[in-house]
Amino acid sequence: MARSILPSIFLFLIVALISPSVAEIRTLQFTEDTRPVILFETFGFDHHGTVDIKLTDVSISSPVPNAPAVDPSLFGFFLISDESLIQAAYDSQQNPDPNSYPDCILMSPYVQILFNFIELSPPAPGGALNHSFTVSHPDEYSLYFANCAPNAAAVSMSVLTEMYNAREDGTRDYLSVGQSPVPSLYTFFTITYVVFLAVWIYLTLFQNRLSAHQIHHLMAGLLLTKALYLVFAAEDQHYIRKTGTPHGWDVPFYVFQFLKGVLFFTVIILIGTGWSLLKPFLQEREKKVLMVVIPLQIVANIASVVIGETGPFIKDWVTWNQVFLLIDFICCCAVLFPIIWSIRSLRETSKTDGKAAKNLMKLTLFRQFYIVVIGYLYFTRIVVYALKTIASYKYRWVSVAAEETVGLVFYMVMFYMFRPVEKNQYFVIDDQEEEAAELALREEEFEL
Known part of the structure; x- marks a missing residue:
C-alpha cells in the first residue's frame, strides 16, 4: 500500500506548488470516497502553529458483500513535511523487499499521526471527533487523509479543517508563514x-x-x-x-x-x-x-x-x-x-x-x-x-x-x-x- 500511496502524495505536492496555496477554513463533504490518500492543505507553521479538525457523520462501507468489519486503525489523518516526504519516497525505492517497508503510510516513521478512526466517539457509523493539534516543530506540512483498508473500502464523512499560526496578541493568522x-x-x-x-x-x-x-x-x-x-x-x-x-x-x-x-x-x-x-x-x-x-x-x-x-x-x-x-x-x-x-x-x-x-x-x-x-x-x-x-x-x-x-x-x-x-x-x-x-x-x- 505504501508503494501506491507515496507516488500519489508526491504528485499532489508537486502540483500544489504550482498553484497559490492559502489556508482557509474549509467544510468538506466526502461520500463513498475510495481514494487511498487525500491531500487537504499545505501550510507553513511557525512556533505557534495549530491544526483543528472536526469530523462528523463518519461511516465506512466495503464493496465486498458480507465482508468483516474494517479495522478503523487503517483510516486516519497525518502531517508530513516536504523533506520527510522526499525521504520516504527515496526509502521506498531503495528497499525492493515489500516486508522492509510498512504496508500502510500511517505506519511510516516519516509521518506525524494526528489520529485514526479508533478515536472516534461514537465509533463509525455516525462517528465524530473534534480535536486541536499543536505543531511542535516549525516547518511546512501537508495534511493528508489515508485509507489503507483493503478492497477499496469507501469512506463518507464531513470534515472541518483549520490551519493557522498564533500571533503575539493571541489572534490567528490563517496565511502560511511564507504567504504572510x-x-x-x-x-x-x-x-x-x-x-x-x-x-x-x-x-x-x-x-x-x-x-x-x-x-x-x-x-x-x-x-x-x-x-x-x-x-x-x-x-x-x-x-x-x-x-x-x-x-x-x-x-x-x-x-x-x-x-x-x-x-x-x-x-x-x-x-x-x-x-x-x-x-x-x-x-x-x-x-x-x-x-x-x-x-x-x-x-x-x-x-x-x-x-x-x-x-x-x-x-x-x-x-x-x-x-x-x-x-x-x-x-x-x-x-x-x-x-x-x-x-x-x-x-x-x-x-x-x-x-x-x-x-x-x-x-x-x-x-x-x-x-x-x-x-x-x-x-x-x-x-x-x-x-x-x-x-x-x-x-x-x-x-x-x-x-x-x-x-x-x-x-x-x-x-x-x-x-x-x-x-x-x-x-x-x-x-x-x-x-x-x-x-x-x-x-x-x-x-x-
Whole structure:
C-alpha cells in the first residue's frame, strides 16, 4: 500500500506548488470516497502553529458483500513535511523487499499521526471527533487523509479543517508563514500601477493626444484591470489572513483576473500585428489568433476558479491544474506568431517600398519586442516556478515579489517602446540614414 500511496502524495505536492496555496477554513463533504490518500492543505507553521479538525457523520462501507468489519486503525489523518516526504519516497525505492517497508503510510516513521478512526466517539457509523493539534516543530506540512483498508473500502464523512499560526496578541493568522507578506506586496504593486496608469493617461490624453492611437487606450485599460486585480487580490489575502475566509472578495478578484488575462494577451497580439500603429485593420490569420486566445482565456479562468475555490481534496483537482497549465502554454505560444509574422512582413516590404531606414527601425523595434516577450514568458513560467519549488517555505513570498516585479518591468518596457510621441519611430525617420539602412538590410539578407 505504501508503494501506491507515496507516488500519489508526491504528485499532489508537486502540483500544489504550482498553484497559490492559502489556508482557509474549509467544510468538506466526502461520500463513498475510495481514494487511498487525500491531500487537504499545505501550510507553513511557525512556533505557534495549530491544526483543528472536526469530523462528523463518519461511516465506512466495503464493496465486498458480507465482508468483516474494517479495522478503523487503517483510516486516519497525518502531517508530513516536504523533506520527510522526499525521504520516504527515496526509502521506498531503495528497499525492493515489500516486508522492509510498512504496508500502510500511517505506519511510516516519516509521518506525524494526528489520529485514526479508533478515536472516534461514537465509533463509525455516525462517528465524530473534534480535536486541536499543536505543531511542535516549525516547518511546512501537508495534511493528508489515508485509507489503507483493503478492497477499496469507501469512506463518507464531513470534515472541518483549520490551519493557522498564533500571533503575539493571541489572534490567528490563517496565511502560511511564507504567504504572510503577500497582502503588503499586492498593496505596494497596486499603488505602483495606479501611478503608472496616471502617467500613461497624461501621456495619451494630454501631452501627446494627437499621436495616441486606439491601441494606447487599450493599453490604459490593461493597466486599469491589472491595478484592480491587485486591489482585490490584496483584500482577499488580507481577509483570509484575518478570518480564514475571503468575505466575498473572490467574485471581483476572479472577474478582474479574467479581464487582465484577456487584455494582456490581446494587447501583445495587437501590438505584435502593428494594429493601429502600422495598419488600421487585422488580417484574417491575426483574427484567428484572437479567436483562439480569448476562448482559451475563458476556459483558463474557469480552471482558475475551480483550483482557487476548491483544493487538492477534490478528485479532478490535478486535472484542472493540468488544463490551466496547458492553456497557458498554448496562449504563450500563440502571442508570438503575430510578432514573427510582422518581422517577416517588414523584411519583405523592405525589398520593394524604397523606405529602408523606416523599415529597418520598425524591424529592429519588433525584434526587441519579441526578445522582451520571450524573456518575460520564460521568467514568469519557468524561473518563478523554480523559485516556488526551491525556496524555503518561509520565503515563498519571494516568488510572488519576483513575478510582480518582472511583470512591472515588462509593462514599463512595452509601454515605453510603443508610447505615443510626436516623433514616433514609426512615422519620423531621418532621411540621411537611408543609405546606411539599405546597406544594413542588404547585409542582413545576405547573411540569411
